[in-house]
Amino acid sequence: MSGPAVLIADDESLLRRLMKRVLEASGLRVEAVGDGDEALAALAAAPDEIAVVVLDLSMPPYGGLETMQRLLEIRPDVGVVITSGLPPEAAMDALLARHRAIFLQKPFAPEALRRAVHDRLARRCR
Numbered sequence: 001m002s003g004p005a006v007l008i009a010d011d012e013s014l015l016r017r018l019m020k021r022v023l024e025a026s027g028l029r030v031e032a033v034g035d036g037d038e039a040l041a042a043l044a045a046a047p048d049e050i051a052v053v054v055l056d057l058s059m060p061p062y063g064g065l066e067t068m069q070r071l072l073e074i075r076p077d078v079g080v081v082i083t084s085g086l087p088p089e090a091a092m093d094a095l096l097a098r099h100r101a102i103f104l105q106k107p108f109a110p111e112a113l114r115r116a117v118h119d120r121l122a123r124r125c126r
Contacts, residue, residue, distance in 0.1 A: 003052030005029040006117055009039035010083070011059040015106075019054060022110040023117060030090025035060045036067035043074050050078065052120040054095060054113070057084035065095060081107070093095065 006028050010016040010095065013034065020032045029052070033039050036059060043050050053071055057064040065083050071078055080101035088096070088103050096103055102116045 003029065004121060005031060005046070005049045007050045007055065008032040009034070009040055009041060009059060009064075010056040011035055012056070014106060021092060022113055026114050026118075031101070036062050036064075036070070037042065039067055040070055042080070043071055044064060047075050049088070050075070052079035052081065052117050054081045054083060054117065056112075057082055057086065065092065068099065068101065079117075081113075081116045086113045 006023050008019050008023075010019065010032075011034050016025060016032045016034065018051065021031045023030045033042055034090065037051065039055065053068075055064040055067055059067070064084070068080050068082065071080070073110055080099060082096060082101055083104045083105060083106055085106040087105065092100055104112060104116055
């Protein structure tokens with residue numbers, strides 16, 4: 001497969017594998033990692049290939065928002081989708097809006113994940 005890739009960073013291995021399968025079934029290249037450090041390393045290794053990052057809000061070692069900020073230092077234009085079982089707080093809403101990130105409340109339907117990732121890809125191409 002060619003084209004832009006999606007990076008999934010979630011410490012729940014079953015959910016990570018399910019998200020990877022859903023996105024690959026829609027024709028995307030996907031890399032999946034288990035924490036923020038692995039996400040940073042993956043983006044640094046292939047900064048021009050990864051177009052969208054799907055991040056769990058509460059993964060080690062420093063959480064999704066700090067991971068997002070660090071990823072944006074490497075690639076300011078990378079699309080971001082934040083997932084969490086907790087509802088977003090007002091402060092987080094402002095941060096997500098500033099970076100044009102999408103928030104997906106867990107549990108989410110496979111179609112919601114596909115839509116969010118494809119929306120981030122479409123915005124990147126504009």
